[in-house]
Amino acid sequence: MSVRITLRDKEFTIRPGMTVRDALKQVGIQPESVIPTRDGEAITDDEILRDGEHIRLIAVISGG
Amino acid sequence: MKCRKCGEKAVINMRQHKLALCRTHYLDWIPEQTQRFIEKYQMFGKDARIIVAVSGGKDSLALWDVLHRLGYQTTGLYIGLGINGDTDYSAKSQYLSESFAVENELELILVDVAEEAGATIPEASKLTQRGKGKPCSVCGLTKRYVMNRVAQERGYDVLVTGHNLDDEVAVLFGNTITWAVGYLARQGPVLEETSDGLIRKAKPFCRFYERETAAYALLRGIEYIYAECPYAEGATSIYYKELLNQIEDGRPGMKLSFYLSFLRAKNSGLFDQESTIAKSKLVKCRTCGQPTTAPDQCAYCRTWDAVRSRRDVA
Ligand code: SF4
Ligand SMILES: [Zn+2]
Ligand SMILES: [Zn+2]
Numbered sequence: 001m002s003v004r005i006t007l008r009d010k011e012f013t014i015r016p017g018m019t020v021r022d023a024l025k026q027v028g029i030q031p032e033s034v035i036p037t038r039d040g041e042a043i044t045d046d047e048i049l050r051d052g053e054h055i056r057l058i059a060v061i062s063g064g
Numbered sequence: 065m066k067c068r069k070c071g072e073k074a075v076i077n078m079r080q081h082k083l084a085l086c087r088t089h090y091l092d093w094i095p096e097q098t099q100r101f102i103e104k105y106q107m108f109g110k111d112a113r114i115i116v117a118v119s120g121g122k123d124s125l126a127l128w129d130v131l132h133r134l135g136y137q138t139t140g141l142y143i144g145l146g147i148n149g150d151t152d153y154s155a156k157s158q159y160l161s162e163s164f165a166v167e168n169e170l171e172l173i174l175v176d177v178a179e180e181a182g183a184t185i186p187e188a189s190k191l192t193q194r195g196k197g198k199p200c201s202v203c204g205l206t207k208r209y210v211m212n213r214v215a216q217e218r219g220y221d222v223l224v225t226g227h228n229l230d231d232e233v234a235v236l237f238g239n240t241i242t243w244a245v246g247y248l249a250r251q252g253p254v255l256e257e258t259s260d261g262l263i264r265k266a267k268p269f270c271r272f273y274e275r276e277t278a279a280y281a282l283l284r285g286i287e288y289i290y291a292e293c294p295y296a297e298g299a300t301s302i303y304y305k306e307l308l309n310q311i312e313d314g315r316p317g318m319k320l321s322f323y324l325s326f327l328r329a330k331n332s333g334l335f336d337q338e339s340t341i342a343k344s345k346l347v348k349c350r351t352c353g354q355p356t357t358a359p360d361q362c363a364y365c366r367t368w369d370a371v372r373s374r375r376d377v378a
Contacts, residue, residue: 030306030309030310030313031313032273032275032309032312032313033275033305033306033309034275035076035275035278035279035282037282041075042075042076042087042279042282042283043075044065044074044075044076044077044084045077046065046077058278058282058290059290060122060274060275060277060278060279061230061274061302061305061306061309062121062122062123062274062292062296063234063292063296063299063301063302063305
């Protein structure tokens with residue numbers, strides 16, 4: 001039972017059943033700094049993670 | 065979570081506004097709000113000739129898209145910096161800016177720094193003391209200069225940039241912890257034109273969080289450069305943004321209120337505008353005629369003259 005979360009070249013494995021927001025906190029990503037997507041569609045961070053899925057995070061911070 | 069307007073599934077939740085929206089309503093909301101900010105801060109009217117600084121990133125392309133949809137007359141300005149590295153950063157961002165212009169039948173002005181000034185930004189940064197080997201200082205100087213000169217020479221009324229609220233708050237935070245009063249006095253949604261040669265500047269996205277402009281670009285299907293400039297790594301602005309996001313997480317709306325309360329304080333006279341701004345009287349550069357606070361040559365001409373003379377001996 002696992003969910004794959006990716007952000008640029010980083011990858012995290014999380015157990016399903018928790019919210020996206022809680023998962024982000026668990027792996028140390030600020031929810032404010034990303035947009036979570038599921039199958040290419042943006043989702044809100046109260047969505048519950050489903051077993052076997054891949055959540056791709058779009059980084060929003062740019063700088064310089 | 066459901067869209068507040070129609071009850072469909074929301075694609076974004078903005079905690080600072082207690083507002084969740086579906087794709088359709090979000091894509092309406094961003095232009096509506098942009099129009100509201102343009103009016104509130106008296107940025108420009110419907111007949112203004114607008115030049116949009118376009119980098120190929122999410123903010124500038126989203127801004128160009130929104131202004132175009134709102135019916136404004138816009139021309140893009142892309143500045144080729146010659147930063148390629150592993151990700152082909154400049155080449156890709158130029159390609160994406162050009163594709164956007166073509167698809168939307170918009171005019172794009174291209175200025176290539178190497179053609180114009182004789183070296184790419186990374187080459188120039190190796191040939192000048194400015195920035196101590198890091199290209200951001202020469203890069204920022206060159207971009208500001210080219211934007212002002214092109215906008216002015218071609219008779220535009222206003223130069224708009226895609227700065228979002230996170231950009232603004234990072235700068236505000238940096239200037240507050242150092243009490244850089246001169247910079248604070250000048251920061252805001254609009255920078256007025258000056259009689260001595262600085263074009264009017266406006267930032268129509270200055271109240272959107274960075275996450276909102278990114279979501280707009282994503283949901284609108286705008287292709288933007290996702291890779292960062294290779295020199296952005298470790299930038300202070302990114303560090304400040306991360307810090308501010310940590311505070312935002314526990315106090316939704318903090319970034320917005322930091323910015324808005326700063327604007328209110330400024331408007332009620334927190335800074336002595338007259339004396340802080342008057343101190344920097346502008347004169348014409350001996351070489352190029354652009355405005356400068358330096359007595360003789362502007363920083364752009366001085367820096368690039370030095371770069372070219374070192375390049376020629378090398
Ligand atoms: S990160 Fe530095 S070098 Fe790169 S575009 Fe920004 S200012 Fe220029
Ligand atoms: Zn809706
Ligand atoms: Zn000059």
